[in-house]
Amino acid sequence: MKLVYVFDAYCGWSHGFTATLREVTSRHPDLPVEVVSGGLFTGSRRVPIREFGYVQGANAKIAELTGAAFGQAYEDVIADGSFVMDSEAAARGVAAVRQVAPDRAAELAGALQHAFYVDGLSLSEAATYRTVAQAAGLDADAVVAAFEAPDAQTEADEDFRRAARLGVTGFPTLLAVDGDSVTPLAHGHATADQVDERLAAH
Template sequence: MSSTKPIRLTYAFDAFDAFDAYCGWCYGFGPALHEFAAVNADRIELRVLSGGLFTGRRALMDSADAATGLVALRSQPGANALDAAAAMQRAWYVDGRSLSDAAVYRDIATELGLDADAVGAAYVSPAARTEAEADFLQVRRLGVDGYPTLLLHTAHGTDRQGGPVSSADALTRALDQHLAAAAAA
């Protein structure tokens, strides 16, 4: 393990950190992001925030429900937010399950080795919904306007590090370039 402080990154996806569970591009980006995170685990701290792609009275798919599910999952001891997001995407894209159904999150919790009762209780709690809405605001404050987005946090703000067609190797090269530039400064 490196003795230096990990570089902080934020993954925004719609209903999946600066990602949204309902965002097809986020689903496609998932494998590259997982590989990047695994290869660089000792150098990065990855935060997953929901972006809120589909919200409001006219939304047919409710990103707020999916974001609340992510909060319920990631708030459990031993949870990995990126794995939770991927499991949610599998539930939607592969299994065709609703991300507005509390039973889905209980099943995902079991799959991930988390306490299903605690996840179920968290999903229906007002605090989880409030935290999900706070994620939406945080993503907007970070200037994210498309999903998926991977942001690198620096002393000068945030820099976008790749997007839906980036490979794990390209993401690692971008991280290496940032670290080299920071060391030279």
């Protein structure tokens, strides 16, 4: 059995789920975790952030429910309003860190969300992946090269298809996958204890 974490790096609720995921993975070190990018802001949804009027209200609720932090640099990005969240670029970045450090994919997914939601860094920029890689002790050149390689786009597209095949319609979603059996453990928000209860019942 393995855990499959379907998230989007530009999803505030996924950012809020980071602490739960960290706790779940620390409680179950024997369970491999596959990280899949869901593709929240693609196609016609790639528009300036000001067009999503609900962002700040949603973030306040996320912070209240999960304790997740939103940094001043990120608040400045929201206030400016021109930033475009591009989930395709973010999925290429997730694919890049996953390629360089596959066994740390869940941890690095959280680090990418921290880069955006706390440090206000764009997940479309190679420099962001260099910063995250260096902080994580990874080969930064390898991560940047993987992000910029054509294969990254192929992997991003495959992630979006995999999320759809798993029937995931919202992020974050945590699943227990055992062969053909797929059991939902969390959708949107859950505590580590709630995930454990569902895992035990699985």
